Amino acid sequence: MTTDDLHLLTGAYALDALDDAEREAFERHLRTCPTCVAEVAGLREAAARLADDSWSSPPPRLRERVLEQVHGTRQLTPTPVGRASRWRRRAAFALAAAVIAAVAGGVTYFLQDQRVRQEQAARAEAEQRQARVDAVLTAADVVVRTSPVTGGGRITVVSAASQDAAVVVVTGATAPPADHAYELWTVRGATAQPAAVMDPGQTTATQYVSGISGANLIAMTMEPAGGSATPTLPIVAQVRL
Known part of the structure; x- marks a missing residue:
């Protein structure tokens, strides 16, 4: 060899x-x-x-x-x-x-x-979301309203008609079951439309809600994880716009 x-x-x-x-x-x-x-x-x-x-x-x-x-x-x-x-x-x-x-x-x-591409896309999405939140918080026509949540905690809605959007802050709410989550709704008269869903079991969150034009209040209910198409009563919190 x-x-x-x-x-x-x-x-x-x-x-x-x-x-x-x-x-x-x-x-x-x-x-x-x-x-x-x-x-x-x-x-x-x-x-x-x-x-x-x-x-x-x-x-x-x-x-x-x-x-x-x-x-x-x-x-x-x-x-x-x-x-x-x-x-x-x-x-x-x-x-x-x-x-x-x-x-x-x-x-x-x-x-x-x-x-790397996925991380860049996620970062860009987070930056865009923060920019939308900042636009609401710094709008000249910003309105801040707050209300208690049934069972404990508070919900604060910072809205701006010029941005057609609101920032909803939920703090200290009672923890829902692990397979349930709090869901936000924009309500126009007797019609409620899904606006945002918190993570299962989550009690504190900041949610950006768009398309508030014509809505008279924002409501919150407890729903199965992932959210529902229509609210499950009772409403645990509501804030007038």
């Missing part, structure tokens, strides 16, 4: 695909070949990380290093038919390991990019 032959075994060794004699010969080779040591370490790490769905970032330059290794893979020289077949199989293992590493890096980069 020549040195060139041994260089081809990095992928097969990383995937534990050598027989005992080949493994022994390759491990002797590893003691004097830092290049193969680095290749085996990189390929083993890539294969292990690909199997672990919790990893978030590849080793530095893993993808570039693997692609360089693929382009630089030594070509087999003419050999007897039987031996050529065996070494082609070993070379295929090496290429497969390289492909695994490259795919692992590509998938990770995609997932990271997707997560």
Whole structure:
């Protein structure tokens, strides 16, 4: 077995695909070949990380290093038919390991990019929501009204007709059952429309309510988690606009 032959075994060794004699010969080779040591370490790490769905970032330059290794893979020289077949199989293992590493890096980069985009979208949405709240709180025609909540706590409604919106602040309300939540409604005459739903069990919250034009009050009820299409009586709080 020549040195060139041994260089081809990095992928097969990383995937534990050598027989005992080949493994022994390759491990002797590893003691004097830092290049193969680095290749085996990189390929083993890539294969292990690909199997672990919790990893978030590849080793530095893993993808570039693997692609360089693929382009630089030594070509087999003419050999007897039987031996050529065996070494082609070993070379295929090496290429497969390289492909695994490259795919692992590509998938990770995609997932990271997707997560960054989601975080950016969430941050932009939060900034827009805060801007809408600030517009109500600083409006020239702002009106503030408050009322007690049945069972404890208070509800404060800060409304601005110029913004066609209100900011509703609920504090210290009695905790609803874990599978229930407080829901806000805009009420026009005898018609109530869903405005916002608090999280299940939540007792304190700040909610932005749009589309208050024509509404004569904002009401609050306790509903099944996720909210209801129509209010469930009794109304636990209401504030006139």
